Amino acid sequence: MNNYVLGNYLRTHRKRSGLSQRELGLVLGYRDDGVVSRHERSRTTPPLVTAIAYGVVFRVPVADLFPGIRAEVTRMIEVNITAFEENLQQRSGKGRGANETAQKLIWLARRRELS
């Protein structure tokens, strides 16, 4: 079954509201009709301010509006953090930076527990 994560739920929320793409664009402060369409089709990624504005308009957390971007960012960050943690674990437990390394590893372990 092909049920991939959608790039965003902008279109669904807009349809629910009954707003047209032009009307939503005007609310967001765009004069170009095509901007909302491009965001809905994930042709372009909205800038941070616009993404927050979508969240404000629809009263939905931004991360929930863009599950595709969230999934991609999550995957990338987890890969980076795993590599960073491996690097920390290889460091010596003695010397000047030992306490800092230990603190970072504790934070990483707590972070893992939260997820």
Add this chain to the structure above:
Amino acid sequence: MVGPPKRALVRGGTNSSNERFPKKGRILALEIRPRRLGFVVFEEPTQLLDWGIRTYGRPENEVSAVVAKKIDILLNLYTPFMIVLQPRRGPTLKTGESIAIVMRTIQVEAEQHSIKFEFVTKPTVRRFFIQYGVATKHQIASLLAEWFEDLSWKLPPKRKPWQSEDHNMPIFDAAATGMTFFDVPRNVEGQVLQSIRNGPFRWPLTGV
């Protein structure tokens, strides 16, 4: 699965073939009319992603190309795992030909996107909704508007005998087809009674 509406592919009143397809996932339900298509994209049986009408013009225009383009946009945007629709015939030979072209085009598009394709017959849809005490198109549409708040503002007024069909009615017909495909039993408040993973649904009237 792509092909003509063979008997084997048409879902009957019983649910003997329920295990053939996963009952959860994104589907595109379509309803064909002369010159326009109603569509509903289900994320799951309880959630709609998108809905609307797409027009494809008169038969003398290039119906196949226009429909292919419009379906292609929906398939690329949502990548459903299944397309479901009711097999239709036109009221006249000309519109019948046009509708046949549209159905064939949809099948070809589904095949090109490696998306399964299934017909759900009108009696199957009727049988699904009769258990909720609704039988007419308007009653079914009203029930769907109750189940899906998103559609409620699109619900057309009850049609008088001398009036033609409302522009938005194909959306509700497509939603009815989609719900029948999912076979999700609900109570009168529209709450899902049984998880779609809890085995095949049994018809309350027949116990089949």
